[in-house]
Amino acid sequence: MQFRESQAIYLQIADYVCEKILLKEWKVEERIPSVRELAVQLEVNPNTVMRTYEFLQQQEIIHNQRGIGYFVSPTAIKNAQTYRKNDFVEKDLPQVFRTMFLLGMDPEELKPRFEKFKKQHFA
């Protein structure tokens, strides 16, 4: 896995897990990869994945069943959306707004493009 420059790796892994859940590749109440499995797959220290899983437990996106493993929580989709949304609004959106301002673009222009994008990729 290629890690982006800026964000701590444990948070990038949290984004990766959220994405799997939001895309429903990992389904509610299903078991997700163990700390070790994910560490091997992503070539990172298992302690880093452990930190990700602890963080996601605090966000009530995943939960731990002692001796069995980690599972996607019933409230995962809602909580993952909230978490990712805050992050997106705070970090990514200002960049987009800045570029739009520089290029003299109006938010209305985005709407048809967004609809087209959804059709293309998620229909």
Next chain:
Amino acid sequence: MIQIQNLHFGYRKKKIFTGLSLKLEPGHIYGLLGKNGTGKSTLLKNMAGLLFPKEGTVNVLGFNPAKRQPAFLRDLFMVPEEFYLPDMPIEYLIKYTAPFYPKFNEDQFNRYITEFDIPRSNSLQQMSYGQKKKVLISFGLACNTSVLLMDEPTNGLDIMSKSQFRKVIAGCVDENKCIVISTHQVKDLESLIDRVTIIDEGRILFDHTVDAITRKLSFHVSYDSDEIKKALYREPSLRGSAVITHNTNGDESKLDLELLYKAIVLNGKAIESVFNA
């Protein structure tokens, strides 16, 4: 698990360590960094009982390594940078050397060399340096020793093997095991090590966990000339400047090990002051 106190060591006239102290705990992968000739390999050899301290004590797993007691040797494995493996089939290597390591697991060894794309039936005689190194790494990991020392393990590995190496190491970390990796190839291991130990001028210059580092320091690209001026370390890049600043807002950034290393070697006092604050 490993305690080194006031270690003095030198080769003839050249002093290497002048009062080095270090404590290593299980459950971590230590990245041992330092300039050429600062004594990274010498330190590992002192831990392994291959060199003896002039002064001070080294304690590994409760043993004095210099005594080379069998109970110590069977629970430590070192993958040196320069090594010799006899010209024999892998089969014989296992047969003759694995019995010295009671926790050796042959299934594990087979898994590792499969991961590294080396046929089990091969002989060491026909192998390149890189392939031999992969056999040695696989063997060392399969020994399941409490202490695993590796000196520049990714030297001589091709691009695919470096990725395989990271997978294999990530899978063998456990809370009772202490792994120490000395390296210059910081990019190879950046996401794997969770504690950074830097040696310089005969002593430990820096020793902190990656968690502590990213909590205290922020690594990012800055365009703000004020921030760049005040940064603990700065380096011009194509866009803005790569900087290390005191992390004050609690947002953790990704550790840039190369930048951190340069910062510590060139401006160690400023960096260390953040940790002592």
